[in-house]
Amino acid sequence: MSLRSPLNSDHQLARLLQIGVVLEEVVEARAAKHAAEREELDREVRAFLEEAAEESAEHRKRLESLIEELDADTIAFDQIQRLVEEQYEAGSEFDGVLYDQLCNEETAYKFYDDLIEAIEGSEVAFGIDRERLLSELRAIRREEEAGVEAVTALMENGE
Amino acid sequence: MNTANQYLKAIYLVQEMEDGPASTGAIAEMLDVSPASANEMVGKLEEQQLCRHEKYEGVELTDEGIGRARDAIQNYCIIERFLIEVLKVEEFREEAKQLEPVIDETVAERLDTIIDREPQCPDCFSAEDDVCSLLVPELDAAD
Numbered sequence: 001m002s003l004r005s006p007l008n009s010d011h012q013l014a015r016l017l018q019i020g021v022v023l024e025e026v027v028e029a030r031a032a033k034h035a036a037e038r039e040e041l042d043r044e045v046r047a048f049l050e051e052a053a054e055e056s057a058e059h060r061k062r063l064e065s066l067i068e069e070l071d072a073d074t075i076a077f078d079q080i081q082r083l084v085e086e087q088y089e090a091g092s093e094f095d096g097v098l099y100d101q102l103c104n105e106e107t108a109y110k111f112y113d114d115l116i117e118a119i120e121g122s123e124v125a126f127g128i129d130r131e132r133l134l135s136e137l138r139a140i141r142r143e144e145e146a147g148v149e150a151v152t153a154l155m156e157n158g159e
Numbered sequence: 160m161n162t163a164n165q166y167l168k169a170i171y172l173v174q175e176m177e178d179g180p181a182s183t184g185a186i187a188e189m190l191d192v193s194p195a196s197a198n199e200m201v202g203k204l205e206e207q208q209l210c211r212h213e214k215y216e217g218v219e220l221t222d223e224g225i226g227r228a229r230d231a232i233q234n235y236c237i238i239e240r241f242l243i244e245v246l247k248v249e250e251f252r253e254e255a256k257q258l259e260p261v262i263d264e265t266v267a268e269r270l271d272t273i274i275d276r277e278p279q280c281p282d283c284f285s286a287e288d289d290v291c292s293l294l295v296p297e298l299d300a301a302d
Contacts, residue, residue: 007261012254012257012258015246015254015257015258016258018246019241019262022245022273023266023270026270026272026273030272075245075246079245080273083245083273083274084272084273087272103269106265107265107266107268107269110263110265111263111266114261114263114266115261118261
């Protein structure tokens with residue numbers, strides 16, 4: 001166990017970006033699965049989930065491009081999709097599709113927020129331009145924040 | 160995970176290994192910090208009634224401290240299992256330690272949706288092996 005700074009190498013940065021990719025893949029797979037399998041969903045919720053899955057796929061590609069610049073590997077979507085599928089029934093503790101989606105968006109927001117803070121607090125020169133890295137991550141964080149607001153509004157409308 | 164929770168987790172694990180109160184020296188060693196830093200943080204945790212510190216005896220967690228420590232061990236276990244099962248990382252202990260401060264419990268909860276973790280977690284966590292004891296035979300076989 002250690003209290004050292006978590007971010008002092010390209011390897012550690014790449015690992016955190018890989019975790020970001022996996023989180024996006026989990027969102028993408030779960031949102032797509034909800035949209036495809038829940039017949040009871042109304043059109044607005046279904047459209048929102050499809051959009052959320054598309055947005056996650058796009059975030060994943062942006063993260064993958066950063067990982068590539070660090071000369072590291074990404075995590076294949078089909079591997080995560082299979083794990084989501086395997087654990088989906090047994091592991092789902094969340095009530096309702098929208099609540100699940102809210103957790104997804106909030107978790108992603110929190111992850112990017114912590115990652116940005118860790119990068120800002122690190123003095124290491126990464127093998128990728130720091131400003132490009134931060135501006136990309138801040139842009140993704142803004143979109144996650146907008147996602148939280150959108151799903152909250154949908155939940156309020158449904159009440 | 161914040162620093163206080165990392166300390167609570169270390170105290171819990173040292174108490175388990177020593178089968179009694181944890182010495183501040185052992186806590187400092189586990190966290191790779193100076194004994195003075197460990198003493199200072201133990202004082203802060205004591206003020207929050209998360210532990211009791213008796214000079215010459217050691218540190219013991221209160222019930223609230225135990226609850227928080229167990230949550231922290233669960234989070235750590237999720238990170239380790241995620242590294243082993245999903246990312247296939249061989250140096251998972253070292254990397255889990257590095258990731259621990261930056262992986263929040265809400266993030267760990269999401270990662271938990273794609274890993275295999277037993278309901279008795281964190282009781283199956285082995286302080287000596289620094290990994291879930293249920294994974295030890297598998298890891299030994301892979302070596």
